[in-house]
Amino acid sequence: MKIYTKQGDTGTTSIVGGRVPKHDIQVEVIGIMDELNSYTGLAMTEVKDQELYHELLTIQHELFDCGSDLSFVESKKDVHYKVTPEMTEWLETRIDHWMSMTPPIKRFILPGGTKAAASLHVCRTITRKAERMLSKLQEDKGGVPEPVQRYLNRLSDYFFAIARVANHLESTTDVEYIRGKDVFTFSNEEKNK
Amino acid sequence: MKIYTKQGDTGTTSIVGGRVPKHDIQVEVIGIMDELNSYTGLAMTEVKDQELYHELLTIQHELFDCGSDLSFVESKKDVHYKVTPEMTEWLETRIDHWMSMTPPIKRFILPGGTKAAASLHVCRTITRKAERMLSKLQEDKGGVPEPVQRYLNRLSDYFFAIARVANHLESTTDVEYIRGKDVFTFSNEEKNK
Amino acid sequence: MKIYTKQGDTGTTSIVGGRVPKHDIQVEVIGIMDELNSYTGLAMTEVKDQELYHELLTIQHELFDCGSDLSFVESKKDVHYKVTPEMTEWLETRIDHWMSMTPPIKRFILPGGTKAAASLHVCRTITRKAERMLSKLQEDKGGVPEPVQRYLNRLSDYFFAIARVANHLESTTDVEYIRGKDVFTFSNEEKNK
Ligand code: B12
Ligand code: B12
Ligand code: B12
Ligand SMILES: C[C@H]1O[C@@H](n2cnc3c(N)ncnc32)[C@H](O)[C@@H]1O
Ligand SMILES: C[C@H]1O[C@@H](n2cnc3c(N)ncnc32)[C@H](O)[C@@H]1O
Ligand SMILES: C[C@H]1O[C@@H](n2cnc3c(N)ncnc32)[C@H](O)[C@@H]1O
Ligand SMILES: [Mg+2]
Ligand SMILES: [Mg+2]
Ligand SMILES: [Mg+2]
Numbered sequence: 001m002k003i004y005t006k007q008g009d010t011g012t013t014s015i016v017g018g019r020v021p022k023h024d025i026q027v028e029v030i031g032i033m034d035e036l037n038s039y040t041g042l043a044m045t046e047v048k049d050q051e052l053y054h055e056l057l058t059i060q061h062e063l064f065d066c067g068s069d070l071s072f073v074e075s076k077k078d079v080h081y082k083v084t085p086e087m088t089e090w091l092e093t094r095i096d097h098w099m100s101m102t103p104p105i106k107r108f109i110l111p112g113g114t115k116a117a118a119s120l121h122v123c124r125t126i127t128r129k130a131e132r133m134l135s136k137l138q139e140d141k142g143g144v145p146e147p148v149q150r151y152l153n154r155l156s157d158y159f160f161a162i163a164r165v166a167n168h169l170e171s172t173t174d175v176e177y178i179r180g181k182d183v184f185t186f187s188n189e190e191k192n193k
Numbered sequence: 194m195k196i197y198t199k200q201g202d203t204g205t206t207s208i209v210g211g212r213v214p215k216h217d218i219q220v221e222v223i224g225i226m227d228e229l230n231s232y233t234g235l236a237m238t239e240v241k242d243q244e245l246y247h248e249l250l251t252i253q254h255e256l257f258d259c260g261s262d263l264s265f266v267e268s269k270k271d272v273h274y275k276v277t278p279e280m281t282e283w284l285e286t287r288i289d290h291w292m293s294m295t296p297p298i299k300r301f302i303l304p305g306g307t308k309a310a311a312s313l314h315v316c317r318t319i320t321r322k323a324e325r326m327l328s329k330l331q332e333d334k335g336g337v338p339e340p341v342q343r344y345l346n347r348l349s350d351y352f353f354a355i356a357r358v359a360n361h362l363e364s365t366t367d368v369e370y371i372r373g374k375d376v377f378t379f380s381n382e383e384k385n386k
Numbered sequence: 387m388k389i390y391t392k393q394g395d396t397g398t399t400s401i402v403g404g405r406v407p408k409h410d411i412q413v414e415v416i417g418i419m420d421e422l423n424s425y426t427g428l429a430m431t432e433v434k435d436q437e438l439y440h441e442l443l444t445i446q447h448e449l450f451d452c453g454s455d456l457s458f459v460e461s462k463k464d465v466h467y468k469v470t471p472e473m474t475e476w477l478e479t480r481i482d483h484w485m486s487m488t489p490p491i492k493r494f495i496l497p498g499g500t501k502a503a504a505s506l507h508v509c510r511t512i513t514r515k516a517e518r519m520l521s522k523l524q525e526d527k528g529g530v531p532e533p534v535q536r537y538l539n540r541l542s543d544y545f546f547a548i549a550r551v552a553n554h555l556e557s558t559t560d561v562e563y564i565r566g567k568d569v570f571t572f573s574n575e576e577k578n579k
Contacts, residue, residue, distance in 0.1 A: 001297040001571045001572050001573060002481075002482070002485075002572055002573075002574040003481065003485060003543050003546065003547065003570070004481060004539075004540055004543040005537070006536075007519075008539050009532075009535060009536045009539050010526055010532070010535060011520075011521045011525075012533060016194070021521055021525065022517055022518045022520075022521035023518045023519070023521040023522040023525065027518060028518060031511065031514050031515060031518060032515075034497070034511045035499050035508070035512070035513070035515065037496070038497040038498070038504065038507040038508045038510070038511045039508060040497075040498070041497045041499070041503075041504040041507055042498070042501075042504040042505060042507075042508055043495060044498055044504070045498070045500070045501045045504050057496070057561070060496045060561075060562060061423025061496070061564055061565065064494060064496075064563045064565070064566065065565060068565075068566075082565060085372035092197065095195075095196065095197060096195070098218060099195075099196060103493035108257060110230070110252075110253045110254070110257075111227070111230050111234045111235055112231070112232040112233070112234020112238070112253065113234070114238070115235075115238045118231065118234040118235040118237070118238050119229040119235060120228075121234060121235075122228070122231045122232060122235055124231070125224065125228035125231045127229070128227070129224060129225075129228065130223060130274075131201075131206045131215055132215045132216045132220060132224060133216070133475065134204075134215075135205075135214055135216040136216040138204055139204075139214065139216065144342050145551065146202075146203065149202060149203060149204060150199075150202045153197075153199070153201045153202050154197055156198050157197040160196065161196065161209070166472075173329060175250070175253075177254060177257045179256055179257070179261075179275055180253065180257065180261075184196070186194045186195055186196040187194060187195045199469075205491040215534035228455060244402075283469040285390065288389065289388070294492075301428060301450060303423070303428075303443070303446045303447070303450075304420070304423050304427045304446075305424070305426070305427020305428070305429070305430055305431070305446065307431070308428075308431045310427075311424065311427040311428040311430070311431050312428060314424040314427060314428075315424045315425060315428055317424070318417065318420050318421035318424045319421070320421070321417050322417060322418075322421065324394075324406045324408055325409045325413060325414060325417060326409070327408075328397040328407055328409040328467070329409040331397055332397075332409065333406065339396070342395060342396060342397060343392075343395045344427060346390075346392070346394045346395050347390055350389050350390040353389065354389065358441075361569075368443070370447060370450045372447065372449055372450070372451060372454075372468055373450065373454075378387045378391070379387050379388055380387060380388075
């Protein structure tokens with residue numbers, strides 16, 4: 001058999017348990033998870049810190065877990081989900097850890113700096129795009145597992161935290177948005193709380 | 194307080210003045226502005242020319258200005274907008290300036306060449322995606338400030354101009370699309386007009 | 387004349403034969419083709435293999451061919467299409483060629499590895515996004531040329547194949563998704579079939 005099955009040549013495709021149009025919101029969602037995973041892979045080529053690199057590898061597997069949980073047609077949804085609440089809790093501990101390493105900010109920062117930080121900001125915004133699609137899927141078909149929603153919401157904050165770390169590790173200072181107000185109320189010393 | 198407020202864990206989020214679903218067109222719009230800003234930050238890591246680099250830094254602030262002007266719910270729209278017609282006029286002077294530095298073309302060019310140019314073409318196409326969403330927002334809710342629309346329309350032409358400059362500065366010739374007709378009627382000597 | 391015509395300042399634009407809103411699905415489609423072409427240009431800056439590089443250059447021209455075939459309003463669609471079935475057949479021979487160079491896999495792989503491979507996985511996922519939009523265009527307006535649909539379906543498999551080659555050429559092993567099942571049934575010896 002070949003990798004190209006030609007089955008999708010005329011606009012429909014298969015998910016687990018059935019066939020749908022390619023612009024079906026569920027296909028959109030597994031597609032954006034795949035896109036996000038690819039950007040994560042790209043950002044990883046810029047990340048030098050080994051601890052960070054291995055966390056991102058874990059996250060790539062977890063993005064596949066998210067995709068799996070979203071690949072089933074309605075009738076097959078009595079599955080054993082792969083995404084667990086513990087995965088989000090782990091992300092929270094990592095956010096706390098990395099946040100405590102960067103200088104406090106009060107205002108929005110320009111997404112950029114080093115190649116690693118800039119790529120991670122791209123991942124952050126693609127995560128948020130994925131989140132928006134998930135919200136659409138929930139509205140249209142329902143049945144989106146809450147652990148997946150929570151995971152993605154936390155993941156964009158995680159990318160924000162580590163984008164700042166990536167700059168910090170290369171002694172690059174984040175530039176604040178000049179015409180903004182003070183918007184952030186978080187403290188950077190969560191670890192000691 | 195922590196950076197992750199968990200308030201968006203179940204599909205809604207807050208904009209200035211109210212709460213909306215995450216797939217609300219206005220959230221899509223501020224999301225794509227954020228994405229575009231991140232790609233701009235990424236392209237900047239490839240841009241060597243200092244004048245260009247600093248222009249892009251200004252543009253990052255202005256993209257935040259656009260985002261600000263689009264973050265308010267209908268009822269709060271009696272705001273002092275941050276995006277002014279002067280910002281678009283400035284972009285026009287910069288386009289004229291940079292266009293005068295590159296050899297004339299008659300046909301479409303392949304988006305690519307140096308890393309800087311290729312990244313700037315990506316910014317160009319994301320700007321155009323943002324524009325399409327703005328047009329949808331205008332249709333659905335109305336009230337999109339015209340200065341923001343104009344700014345984005347000009348910004349994609351700006352990215353086109355400087356992508357060509359980035360190639361030119363590294364002695365890379367733009368490749369014309371072979372099976373195309375002559376499509377461009379612009380002159381490259383705007384400065385002397 | 388200037389490159390910025392300002393004609394699109396208030397939300398509409400011209401395609402060949404008429405004027406439409408910027409969020410018209412047909413404008414979305416030519417926009418995503420342009421975006422995909424730009425990412426291809428970006429990936430090319432990472433591809434070292436000369437044969438691969440030149441194939442990608444051909445593909446950039448062919449993406450413009452796709453865009454051309456999709457730029458006409460309904461009434462002008464009695465055109466001589468640029469995209470031919472032969473273009474897809476050529477892609478198939480290239481997929482077979484490149485697939486035969488990489489070690490077999492049974493499971494999904496994490497999109498990443500070298501910079502070249504990671505960028506090509508991004509191209510793969512953007513191709514698939516383009517495909518989804520094409521499917522929407524077909525539903526909304528009809529008239530999408532089948533050769534274009536087939537070409538894009540094959541193109542994402544092509545990007546998958548060469549992303550693996552890019553890793554292989556730099557002695558980087560693809561990492562399999564750990565919690566996945568065996569999903570692939572293709573053989574890697576198509577050439578000898
Ligand atoms: C819009 C927005 C965004 C937009 C910004 C768009 C833009 N270009 O401006 C985008 C989508 C980019 C964004 C991104 C993020 N955001 Co945000 N964002 C907001 C939001 C909705 C508004 C913030 C804002 O601009 N406020 C400024 C203005 C409009 O409001 P204001 O300060 O109240 O100012 C008015 C008045 O107070 C008054 N005023 C203000 N100052 C003064 C002074 C004087 C003297 C006077 C008289 C009047 C006055 O006048 C102003 C105009 O009317 C807030 C939530 C909220 N509803 O407030 C979250 C919020 C700030 N964001 C938050 C977060 C976490 C983020 C991200 C980290 C998310 C992520 N993971 O990506 C990123 C960070 C991006 C970055 N690069 O730094 C959190 C912060 C949480 C915390 N613990 O601090 C918030 C609070 C949302 C939340 N509850 O989770 N965000
Ligand atoms: C489609 C399109 C695009 C598509 C191209 C898609 C594709 N793959 O082909 C996309 C979205 C990529 C695009 C991008 C851009 N575009 Co554009 N685009 C157009 C558009 C709508 C059609 C151009 C086209 O392909 N024409 C070719 C064919 C279809 O038309 P034609 O030449 O008339 O050919 C027909 C007939 O004339 C006849 N014919 C032609 N030659 C001959 C010869 C003989 C002998 C005979 C008998 C018949 C014949 O047969 C042909 C087929 O029917 C025009 C506007 C318009 N309505 O024309 C703008 C236009 C060319 N674009 C423009 C611009 C500015 C751009 C961008 C710079 C925008 C940006 N900031 O990103 C980029 C540049 C991209 C690049 N890489 O170079 C401007 C140029 C302005 C100027 N001053 O020159 C235009 C004029 C739009 C405008 N008014 O602003 N564009
Ligand atoms: C979902 C999906 C994707 C998603 C994956 C999302 C995710 N995170 O998991 C995405 C969109 C990323 C994707 C991408 C691709 N995919 Co895909 N994908 C599928 C799909 C629909 C399901 C695959 C899957 O996850 N199966 C696993 C589970 C859910 O199913 P299962 O193995 O049958 O397991 C169940 C049962 O069998 C049982 N079970 C399994 N094992 C065991 C063991 C025991 C002991 C027991 C009791 C029970 C049991 O329990 C399981 C749960 O119910 C299949 C088509 C299909 N309908 O099967 C194509 C398919 C595998 N994909 C295919 C292809 C080609 C690709 C891409 C190369 C496309 C491309 N060009 O980009 C990429 C590769 C991506 C990569 N990085 O490797 C092809 C492969 C063709 C071939 N010749 O092998 C398929 C077959 C589709 C097709 N017909 O074209 N894909
Ligand atoms: C920080 C701000 O970003 C906006 N916001 C929250 N979630 C998303 C998302 N997935 N995509 C885009 N914007 C989002 C809200 O307005 C929030 O308050
Ligand atoms: C150059 C051509 O690109 C198309 N066009 C104009 N604006 C956009 C946009 N935001 N996104 C995609 N395509 C666009 C129109 O067809 C125009 O004529
Ligand atoms: C490999 C799997 O990917 C999904 N699939 C097929 N085509 C697309 C696309 N354009 N975008 C996203 N997902 C797609 C289908 O579920 C297919 O079986
Ligand atoms: Mg959030
Ligand atoms: Mg325009
Ligand atoms: Mg396919």
